[in-house]
Amino acid sequence: xxxxxxxxxxxxxxxxxxxxxxPALSQAELRRLLADGWDLEGDLEPLVSERDQNVRVRCxxxxxxxxxxxxxxxxxxxxxxxxxALENIxxxxxxxxxxxxxxxxNNALVTVRSDQGAxxxxxxxxxxxxxxxxxESTPAGAQSLGKTLAVLDRALAGVTVDADNQVLIWDMQRAxxxxxxxxxxxxxxxxxxxxxxIDRFETELEPAFATLRRQLIHSDxxxxxxxxxxxNGLVSGLLDFGDMLIAPLIVExxxxxxxxxxxxxxxxxxxxxxxxAYHAESPLADAELALLxxxxxxxxxxxxALLWWRLxxxxxxxxxxxxxxxxxxxxxxxxxxxxxxxxxxxTAELKRACDRQALL
Numbered sequence: 001x002x003x004x005x006x007x008x009x010x011x012x013x014x015x016x017x018x019x020x021x022x023p024a025l026s027q028a029e030l031r032r033l034l035a036d037g038w039d040l041e042g043d044l045e046p047l048v049s050e051r052d053q054n055v056r057v058r059c060x061x062x063x064x065x066x067x068x069x070x071x072x073x074x075x076x077x078x079x080x081x082x083x084x085a086l087e088n089i090x091x092x093x094x095x096x097x098x099x100x101x102x103x104x105x106n107n108a109l110v111t112v113r114s115d116q117g118a119x120x121x122x123x124x125x126x127x128x129x130x131x132x133x134x135x136e137s138t139p140a141g142a143q144s145l146g147k148t149l150a151v152l153d154r155a156l157a158g159v160t161v162d163a164d165n166q167v168l169i170w171d172m173q174r175a176x177x178x179x180x181x182x183x184x185x186x187x188x189x190x191x192x193x194x195x196x197x198i199d200r201f202e203t204e205l206e207p208a209f210a211t212l213r214r215q216l217i218h219s220d221x222x223x224x225x226x227x228x229x230x231x232n233g234l235v236s237g238l239l240d241f242g243d244m245l246i247a248p249l250i251v252e253x254x255x256x257x258x259x260x261x262x263x264x265x266x267x268x269x270x271x272x273x274x275x276x277a278y279h280a281e282s283p284l285a286d287a288e289l290a291l292l293x294x295x296x297x298x299x300x301x302x303x304x305a306l307l308w309w310r311l312x313x314x315x316x317x318x319x320x321x322x323x324x325x326x327x328x329x330x331x332x333x334x335x336x337x338x339x340x341x342x343x344x345x346x347t348a349e350l351k352r353a354c355d356r357q358a359l360l
Contacts, residue, residue: 017166066098086100096127132227168245286351296338
């Protein structure tokens with residue numbers, strides 16, 4: 001496939017991280033790593049991941065943990081940032097998130113080697129809850145997510161970042177690079193929507209980014225990374241901090257909003273209470289709200305483009321390909337619904353929701 005983007009380490013296309021093969025340590029290697037580093041043993045269950053090798057550990061006493069093996073290509077400062085962020089959240093935020101489990105030598109990370117190279121390994125606590133992807137989305141749950149995410153972002157704002165962002169095609173600041181994969185989209189209408197979102201990014205969003213407040217964000221608050229309480233449907237935890245980067249704060253809001261997809265009735269049934277609750281906890285400027293429509297569309301375009309790319313590039317038996325095909329097929333449909341609503345109506349409804357929340 002000579003005409004495809006360069007996915008080698010030297011080329012460092014933004015697709016490199018998701019195109020690379022995740023680590024695949026054997027059960028014996030995983031057990032040895034857990035025993036030597038953390039004095040842990042138990043039943044191991046693989047968890048689906050885009051770039052890492054994640055394994056749930058069930059100990060005989062009932063304790064559960066997640067062993068995370070980072071890709072060999074992940075820079076050291078990226079893994080270190082994830083550790084520092086989780087430790088800062090544990091100290092400062094009222095948000096249930098995985099906690100770092102230190103080794104018997106009090107280290108957060110252990111290096112393990114495979115034929116791919118050196119990998120950073122860590123253990124985090126297991127969080128109980130029902131993934132939002134498996135639960136019914138409700139306005140009350142969306143409101144709970146908005147408040148929870150605002151609290152999380154306050155904690156992330158206190159984490160010092162002294163290195164460049166990791167190179168990810170999911171980073172909306174790199175959205176122009178989606179043109180590398182737009183030829184994967186064989187559906188003409190979906191291709192038009194994706195192209196329009198990229199055009200809007202290059203002409204309007206990218207120039208505006210320089211004027212917006214920026215900080216470290218989670219950057220991947222999707223239904224698989226949100227845990228809910230089975231009894232009340234409210235948010236009980238947030239997972240997977242592997243996509244964190246410095247970006248305009250409103251990008252964080254847009255990413256989460258793009259997954260609150262109401263496919264019948266008012267398309268803002270879930271987005272409006274989510275944004276209003278975030279705004280009540282962490283006020284958004286009018287200039288930020290004015291960009292939200294195009295940012296949500298851009299995230300939906302990214303999701304759609306990368307879904308088509310996986311359909312072409314990944315084997316049908318690839319676990320992450322199967323998972324995203326099931327979870328993300330609604331992205332293009334929801335983008336179409338927002339296109340019908342329009343920017344002006346979208347923004348006006350969100351401002352009204354924020355104003356109503358402020359009066360409560």
